[in-house]
Amino acid sequence: MITRRRMLLGTTGVAGALVVGYALWPDDRLARADGLAAQPGERFLATWIKIAGDGLVTVMIPHCEMGTGTSTALAQMAAEELDADWSRVRAQIAPADALFANGALAEGFLFESKNLTLSSIPAFLRGTAADATGAIARYMDLQTTGGSPAVRMTGVYGIRISAAAARELLVRAAAARVGASRGSFHTAMSRVIHTSGQSFGFGELAAEAANHRPSAHPPLKARNAYTLVGASLARFDIPAKVNGATIYGIDVSPPDLCYAAIRIAPATGGKLRSVDEASAAQMRGVRRIVRLDDAVVVVADRFWRAQKALDALRPTFDAGKKAAVFSAALRARQVSALGGKESTTTDLTVGRGVDALGSHVIERLYHVPYLAHAAMEPVNATALFRPPRGLEVWGGSQDALAARAFCAEVAGMPMSQVIFHQLPSGGAFGRRLPGSWNFFEYAVRAAMAVPGTPVKLIFTREEDIQHDYYRPAVTSRFRGSLSTDGRPRVWVNDYTTVDSADTEAHIIYGVPHQAYRAVKIASPVPTGSWRSIESSWHGFFVESFVDELAHEARRDPLEYRRALLAHKPRHLAALNLAADKAGWAAPLDAGVGRGIALVECFGTIVAQVAEVEVAKLGSVRVRRITCAADCGAVVNPDGFRAQVEGGIIFGLSAALYGAITLEHGAVVQRNFPDYPVIRLADCPDIDVHIIESDGTMGGAGEVGVPPVAPAVVNAIFAATGVRLRELPVVNAEIARG
Amino acid sequence: MGINLNVNGTSHELDIEDDVPLLWVLRDELKLTGTKFGCGIGSCGACTVHLNGAAVRSCQIPVSAVSGQPITTIEGLGAGTLTALQRAWIEHQVPQCGYCQSGMIMAVSALLARNPAPTEEDLAAAVTNICRCGTYPRIRAAVSALGKPAGDAA
Ligand code: FES
Numbered sequence A: 001m002i003t004r005r006r007m008l009l010g011t012t013g014v015a016g017a018l019v020v021g022y023a024l025w026p027d028d029r030l031a032r033a034d035g036l037a038a039q040p041g042e043r044f045l046a047t048w049i050k051i052a053g054d055g056l057v058t059v060m061i062p063h064c065e066m067g068t069g070t071s072t073a074l075a076q077m078a079a080e081e082l083d084a085d086w087s088r089v090r091a092q093i094a095p096a097d098a099l100f101a102n103g104a105l106a107e108g109f110l111f112e113s114k115n116l117t118l119s120s121i122p123a124f125l126r127g128t129a130a131d132a133t134g135a136i137a138r139y140m141d142l143q144t145t146g147g148s149p150a151v152r153m154t155g156v157y158g159i160r161i162s163a164a165a166a167r168e169l170l171v172r173a174a175a176a177r178v179g180a181s182r183g184s185f186h187t188a189m190s191r192v193i194h195t196s197g198q199s200f201g202f203g204e205l206a207a208e209a210a211n212h213r214p215s216a217h218p219p220l221k222a223r224n225a226y227t228l229v230g231a232s233l234a235r236f237d238i239p240a241k242v243n244g245a246t247i248y249g250i251d252v253s254p255p256d257l258c259y260a261a262i263r264i265a266p267a268t269g270g271k272l273r274s275v276d277e278a279s280a281a282q283m284r285g286v287r288r289i290v291r292l293d294d295a296v297v298v299v300a301d302r303f304w305r306a307q308k309a310l311d312a313l314r315p316t317f318d319a320g321k322k323a324a325v326f327s328a329a330l331r332a333r334q335v336s337a338l339g340g341k342e343s344t345t346t347d348l349t350v351g352r353g354v355d356a357l358g359s360h361v362i363e364r365l366y367h368v369p370y371l372a373h374a375a376m377e378p379v380n381a382t383a384l385f386r387p388p389r390g391l392e393v394w395g396g397s398q399d400a401l402a403a404r405a406f407c408a409e410v411a412g413m414p415m416s417q418v419i420f421h422q423l424p425s426g427g428a429f430g431r432r433l434p435g436s437w438n439f440f441e442y443a444v445r446a447a448m449a450v451p452g453t454p455v456k457l458i459f460t461r462e463e464d465i466q467h468d469y470y471r472p473a474v475t476s477r478f479r480g481s482l483s484t485d486g487r488p489r490v491w492v493n494d495y496t497t498v499d500s501a502d503t504e505a506h507i508i509y510g511v512p513h514q515a516y517r518a519v520k521i522a523s524p525v526p527t528g529s530w531r532s533i534e535s536s537w538h539g540f541f542v543e544s545f546v547d548e549l550a551h552e553a554r555r556d557p558l559e560y561r562r563a564l565l566a567h568k569p570r571h572l573a574a575l576n577l578a579a580d581k582a583g584w585a586a587p588l589d590a591g592v593g594r595g596i597a598l599v600e601c602f603g604t605i606v607a608q609v610a611e612v613e614v615a616k617l618g619s620v621r622v623r624r625i626t627c628a629a630d631c632g633a634v635v636n637p638d639g640f641r642a643q644v645e646g647g648i649i650f651g652l653s654a655a656l657y658g659a660i661t662l663e664h665g666a667v668v669q670r671n672f673p674d675y676p677v678i679r680l681a682d683c684p685d686i687d688v689h690i691i692e693s694d695g696t697m698g699g700a701g702e703v704g705v706p707p708v709a710p711a712v713v714n715a716i717f718a719a720t721g722v723r724l725r726e727l728p729v730v731n732a733e734i735a736r737g
Numbered sequence B: 001m002g003i004n005l006n007v008n009g010t011s012h013e014l015d016i017e018d019d020v021p022l023l024w025v026l027r028d029e030l031k032l033t034g035t036k037f038g039c040g041i042g043s044c045g046a047c048t049v050h051l052n053g054a055a056v057r058s059c060q061i062p063v064s065a066v067s068g069q070p071i072t073t074i075e076g077l078g079a080g081t082l083t084a085l086q087r088a089w090i091e092h093q094v095p096q097c098g099y100c101q102s103g104m105i106m107a108v109s110a111l112l113a114r115n116p117a118p119t120e121e122d123l124a125a126a127v128t129n130i131c132r133c134g135t136y137p138r139i140r141a142a143v144s145a146l147g148k149p150a151g152d153a154a
């Protein structure tokens, strides 16, 4: 670790270039995170700024590019602190190597949490280690892109500081040349300029600057001096996405590439029983039929031929131990578990909690189904197994370094013998995070069956939907009682969980007595992180129930929430702005209603108003979503807006149509016709209003998702008086009288 | 016997089976990977190309059915330069992950060729492609800007 740190600090890159890595170990944060103090040597991060002899600035990005504009936003933050000429700044995806690992991510989370415990670590990271100590060691090696970390963690705690340190070195080099004090220089447009007017380009100074150690505490710009951060600069990755030039994982083409098609046992835990090998083995282009425990793979010289041979194999599978699993029964089990005392965790009590419930209790039950990610690029990976030299893997991963380690483990070789090529992903939404890597595993296994030949394994859409790591199905029960003035006095929430208690259940509203209880029920199918994670269900539950309480109290849902947010000025401001922009009070035609919802997610406070039209026979059309989002500071407003728009549409697909159901332990849905998503024709008008505040920087990619479902359901109630407590909307009967 | 395929103005003699979908021929034989696989059943539009100038879903077309007919893929759309549509896509920062965008652009460009100023309803009826990233509002904005005469600021 010490050696690595030295490498980071002292490196001169290729001739004439300045390379700055930044060791992040400010003492105040060390003190806050005791757990880390034991291993100070691991607290480095390697977000790198490179400046070439010709002045070109390259920012190394330790995240994947999956459509969120991360590279551009991080480069903006670097260029800002450097005072670089934006037209001479580039971004480059960092190699899957510990040198470029994203320590800032862990740092950021630790910084936010007062005490370092496993539960203070966001759920999407929890599964990566068994205990807190192990977890920290692992986090130092993360290159995760999940939980909206890129800008607010890597950027704020890492890249910005690296860039400021690099700027300091450049000034120092210029000062040495001229023999003047550093204070007599300023920087602008990639030049270091002396008060006399004499100036040097960054490129001229790079080599000299690289002879010195960067400071760990460089002065940072004040926010009001920003010119690049806060500007809607065009994204770097977009031009190559309008002419088909971007090479995604599914497009890689190493020499002598073969293709693999896979059929996995439909029921989780099912085993491959039989294949008709004779009929497939002779088909054109077929190279190898690979029988795995729970799947069969055909490797052929073309993907189409692999698919045809796979069909000809007519594989059969047994149903495994989950054959008795049906969605409806699962839901019933969740409901009854909420009433029992088994496997529960009381995760928070406020005031007198459940004991404060009076005699008039308002009780409601809500449920959401499993959901698939269904990113546009079906999961796939390409692998080349060349013993004894090693393994090479190409693919899109939300954590390149961990993917490399994972593939090494599958192949049974040390990580040092594995090369992982990180490629852009055609969407991910959590599907490509650690713990969800069946596509890497199967690709490596297929490659191991044909050593020396690169194999691209592609899931068909059917395999992609049927073998996902799903957003869990969750049931939540609320009990509440009101004060005489109509405000909630007691808020009691019991909900199911597949692993641990969710802080996302906790309300921001001022209610004197609260109690939360998590009831653990294992999932019969694998679950994973799905855009906005726990907020995707708790947002729906909480914002539905508060709306129901408003109705019970005979109050306007907006007014009701306002009265409960006196202590939360930022939340109140977001709520008010969304309501104003939506014209909350403006009259509506019969059958049209507005609903409102407010959810804080990954540090961003988002309020949305849905305007929904319900036809006589009950068909629902969402006409408009008005959104106000307070993310503290925003790096690229247009990019932020795009992410929130996308989140709203993603959340709306789920709210209106999304459901993965299980029969005999297998997923029923297969492709877009039975797992529908929003298209142009049913996409509402969307207005996103950004609130900049002095809050810490919040996330962007996930935050648009959670409020959509409750806003829509609340609007349906306003339009019809019908309250939906289960998603998706399409399954409900909503004829209006 | 081989199949003759005319793609982006170049003709290819290919030794392949009759029933291979055009999508896989473009991607795996000709290495034109701009055309994407999304669903394989004609539902998502990621694989949209032009056949005789009309938008078609290449995963649903056996290659033998289009032998000799002019096919244009995203790589051949602007003949070396970006079309006004592609420039509008950059101007409005439409793509997110970008995976659906080849298909989107091919579908929209076929529409604009026959209807230069489509209404939102025209657009929604003609372009049923899926974008999981949710770029629809920007697609609408870009198409509506294209439909306006140059210099029209409104
Ligand atoms: S891949 Fe052809 S329509 Fe989806």
Ligand code: FES
Residues within 6 Å of the ligand: A067, A376, A426, A427, B095, B096, B097, B098, B099, B100, B101, B130, B131, B132, B133, B134, B135
């Ligand atoms: S931009 Fe990602 S699917 Fe459309």
